[in-house]
Amino acid sequence: FKQVEIALRGAYIDFKDNPFRNDPSGCLVHESDAIIWIRDGKVLQVGPASDLLPQLPEGIPVTHYRDSVILPGxxxxxxxxxxxxxxxxxxxxxxxxxxxxxxxxxxxxxxxxxxxxxxxxxxxxxxxxxxxxxxxxxxxxxxxxxxxxxxxxxxxxxxxxxxxxxxxxxxxxxxxxxxxxxxxxxxxxxxxxxxxxxxxxxxxxxxxxxxxxxxxxxxxxxxxxxxxxxxxxxxxxxxxxxxxxxxxxxxxxxxxxxxxxxxxxxxxxxxxxxxxxxxxxxxxxxxxxxxxxxxxxxxxxxxxxxxxxxxxxxxxxxxxxxxxxxxxxxxxSLLQTLNEAYKVAQLNGVPLSATHAFYQATRGTAEALGLQDRIGRIAAGMEADFAVLDLQSTPLIRFRMKYADSIEEALFINMTLGDDRAIRATWVNGACVYDREQDAQQEVR
Ligand code: GUN
Ligand code: ZN
Known part of the structure; x- marks a missing residue:
């Protein structure tokens, strides 16, 4: 039995606490250059690339996503x-x-x-x-x-x-x-x-x-x-x-x-x-x-x-x-679903910040289903399911992003304006099951 080891490199987010119950600024984890080290479909370790790159085994394939944020699926x-x-x-x-x-x-x-x-x-x-x-x-x-x-x-x-x-x-x-x-x-x-x-x-x-x-x-x-x-x-x-x-x-x-x-x-x-x-x-x-x-x-x-x-x-x-x-x-699109959730919350009198929204679409939903120990987070021991969010997927988003100066703002812009085009890749159980660029090439052929 051969273990399958693989790694992703790029920015990622995760939630270490529930922003509806705690100070939201302490709940969102954001690392701008991280390694997600996967073994047999589960996250083995995740952390700054500067710490983890030297520890990776020789020859391990590393997929690097630039201008994107890796999210829990x-x-x-x-x-x-x-x-x-x-x-x-x-x-x-x-x-x-x-x-x-x-x-x-x-x-x-x-x-x-x-x-x-x-x-x-x-x-x-x-x-x-x-x-x-x-x-x-x-x-x-x-x-x-x-x-x-x-x-x-x-x-x-x-x-x-x-x-x-x-x-x-x-x-x-x-x-x-x-x-x-x-x-x-x-x-x-x-x-x-x-x-x-x-x-x-x-x-x-x-x-x-x-x-x-x-x-x-x-x-x-x-x-x-x-x-x-x-x-x-x-x-x-x-x-x-x-x-x-x-x-x-x-x-x-x-x-x-x-x-x-x-x-x-x-x-x-x-x-x-x-x-x-x-x-x-x-x-x-x-x-x-x-x-x-x-x-x-x-x-x-x-x-x-x-x-x-x-x-x-x-x-x-x-x-x-x-x-x-x-x-x-x-x-x-869960991005479009969050877009509408935000507007519904507005009409109810309290808006939904990007931190609240993305928490709810990942870890919050995993908890509702009793799956919080398996999915909904990017953390050691969790199953390796990810959505790779391209922060610049359309001309309008690219333009708007020039005026964004925090990860929260980038996420909020993308949940408001983003859709299927914003998904650069999707990983399930430690394997890439969708790649936008490959799909586009197939359509051209
Ligand atoms: N209530 C019972 N069945 C359904 C259904 O299929 N869709 C929705 N939205 N509500 C339902
Ligand atoms: Zn239904």
Whole structure:
């Protein structure tokens, strides 16, 4: 067995503390010329090039990125890969959008070849955007989960995904039953959970499309497999909330439905949570459940403005992950997602600094998913997943950068103006899986 050693050289950032809880100026680590020394897919050591260069073993390949900053790979904590073909579908809010676009598109995934083709494009697009890890909704069809994991296998990505459970209020072609949803999910757990860097996510779509019997079955699975993740949606849209109150009149509210069925716990992550009450946020805080903040989606569907500061409030902190929520979300780029998160925070009265924003897109999201010991940082022992951010990727950014005089300002300019073009390269598990220059050459040929 031969150990694979490799190194990156360049500027990098990392977060040694949570800027929402500590003085932000002490949280951001920035080294302008560093070595990241990788062995077998993990960071062995990271530090100033002046210290580490002399220690590197002879002959080790060193990839040097100039005019860039190496970041921990971005993590997308809530995304629907089968909705890639319907991004930018006009005109509707959540419930109409689901019926008119989503439930039509998802039916095609009964065909595994369709699922494979979309999964392949979806994964490449993630890598083009520096997204190295994601928590993914598939469809009700188990083969749509197999297709995604099989396509991801060659990249060595840390990927979390699950089959949607949905046994009412959807087209017959898209529904399972409490029993078949349970059985199929269990089979997928046995097949994929813990294989490579994959984990299974128990995925009841949301309370309105599951009977109490199905939510009960999802809760039973979660107890049988306590180290799996759970994902669903909550309090995204006012009509959705009214519908849940009608369907579950015996419960105290939306969060209480999930609590009742044992679906609020550590490693459970709920999309949106825009309209959660203070009492419900307490429930999230006590149980350790997390919220996935999806700003581009919330603006696109007109769902509302999620208040990240309220959610993170230290008096009863709730974990928050950042997410695209494609295809209601409108960009694969976590930079563009931060751009919109900033504007949403502005409208809520407190802006989001670059330090807060980049923390939330990396280490903060890893914590929301219970993955903080593996991903989300560039530090010894962490898995070697990186996004290499080119700070000068467009004429406008290059021009604007002449007037920038700190790393915080450079990062803020890039989260406001940057997109997929700003990702110079993406590394997964200690290997380069995307290189912008090579991709450009392939297009020319
Ligand atoms: N709520 C239930 N399903 C969905 C979905 O696919 N997208 C969004 N944005 N919200 C949902
Ligand atoms: Zn969603």
């Amino acid at each position: 971005f993590i997308d904590s809530h995304v629907h890969y089968p909705q890639t073909p319907i991004i930018g579908a006009y005109g509707e809010q959540l419930l109409e959008w689901l019926n008119n676009y989503t439930f039509v598109a998802e039916q095609a995934f009964a065909d595994k070849d369709v699922a494979r083709e979309v999964a392949r494009f979806y994964l490449r697009e993630n890598l083009r955007n520096g997204v190295t890890s994601a928590t993914v909704y598939c469809t009700v069809f188990p083969q749509s989960v197999d297709a995604l994991f099989e396509e991801a296998q060659p990249y060595g990505m840390r990927l979390m995904a699950g089959k949607i459970m949905m046994d009412r209020n959807a087209p017959a072609a898209l529904t399972d039953t409490a029993q078949s949803g349970y059985d199929q999910s269990k089979q997928l757990i046995e097949r994929w959970h813990g294989k490579d860097r994959f984990e299974y996510v128990i995925t009841p779509r949301f309370a309105p499309t599951s009977t109490p019997e199905q939510l009960e079955a999802a809760g039973a699975l979660a107890r049988e497999y306590p180290d799996t993740l759970i994902q669903s949606h909550i309090s995204e849209n006012k009509n959705e909330i009214a519908w849940v109150n009608q369907l579950f009149p015996q419960h105290k509210g939306y969060a209480d439905v999930y609590r009742h069925f044992g679906l609020l716990r550590e490693r459970a992550i709920y999309g949106h949570g825009i309209h959660l009450t203070e009492e419900e946020l307490h429930l999230f805080s006590e149980t350790g459940a997390a919220i996935a903040h999806c700003p581009t989606s919330n603006l696109f569907l007109g769902s509302g403005l999620f208040n990240i500061r309220t959610a993170l409030d230290a008096k009863r902190p709730v974990h928050v992950g950042l997410a695209t929520d494609l295809g209601a979300g409108t960009s694969f």
